Amino acid sequence: MSVVVRTIARILIPVILVFGGYVILHGHLTPGGGFQGGAVAASAVALLLVAVGAPAVKKLKAPFSVLEDLGGVAFVVLGFLGIGFTFFANSLAGMGGLFGAPVPSGPNPGVLNTAGTVPLMNWAVGLKVLGGLGAVLVLFGLFGGDDDR
Amino acid sequence: MTILAILQVLVLILIVAGSVLAVWLKDLLASVIALGASSLLLALQFYLLQAPDVAIAEAGVGAALTTAIFVLAIRKTRRKEEE
Numbered sequence: 001m002s003v004v005v006r007t008i009a010r011i012l013i014p015v016i017l018v019f020g021g022y023v024i025l026h027g028h029l030t031p032g033g034g035f036q037g038g039a040v041a042a043s044a045v046a047l048l049l050v051a052v053g054a055p056a057v058k059k060l061k062a063p064f065s066v067l068e069d070l071g072g073v074a075f076v077v078l079g080f081l082g083i084g085f086t087f088f089a090n091s092l093a094g095m096g097g098l099f100g101a102p103v104p105s106g107p108n109p110g111v112l113n114t115a116g117t118v119p120l121m122n123w124a125v126g127l128k129v130l131g132g133l134g135a136v137l138v139l140f141g142l143f144g145g146d147d148d149r
Numbered sequence: 150m151t152i153l154a155i156l157q158v159l160v161l162i163l164i165v166a167g168s169v170l171a172v173w174l175k176d177l178l179a180s181v182i183a184l185g186a187s188s189l190l191l192a193l194q195f196y197l198l199q200a201p202d203v204a205i206a207e208a209g210v211g212a213a214l215t216t217a218i219f220v221l222a223i224r225k226t227r228r229k230e231e232e
Contacts, residue, residue, distance in 0.1 A: 036202065046216075
């Protein structure tokens, strides 16, 4: 595409990726979550693909596939973490450590370091959505040869 | 009729206008951009109707990803619609 699109893409892609990470990270406090943040981050991949063309980002296909596999495996492993009680039991909530702070009672703006396995599962879903949609976009761009008009 | 209801009706009229434009235009790239604008206005309507979760999903998938996929498809085929 034109130099205008490429310059705007160079400025906007990091901002879109950071906003996707914000939506995933605050998934248990604010609207959004794994799927929404992953879709927002994948739109950065779409912008990159439209700006520079598919053959330039051919190398990204394998990392996206690996990211998708890792997200799915991480989700199931986090589900098995609570197997002592039930599958998907939130065994990390309120235990201290990562995302284990107790939730304060009463009205509060929301504490990020709470909710146990839920934010970690949001990250797993977000990485899986980013990897899946990114791999689909790159494969779609590569379909039918490299005629870049 | 409050200001919020007027805004919702206005956004709905603009959604219908964008959709009609997407069907009516013969230049497929302009048609796809009209469809993306319509989708973005639909996300705004979801936000006005107190559903920010759906609005983020609609803005990410409907406005960005489908538009990019349609642009890639047009790049691989023809740009003008034939009669």
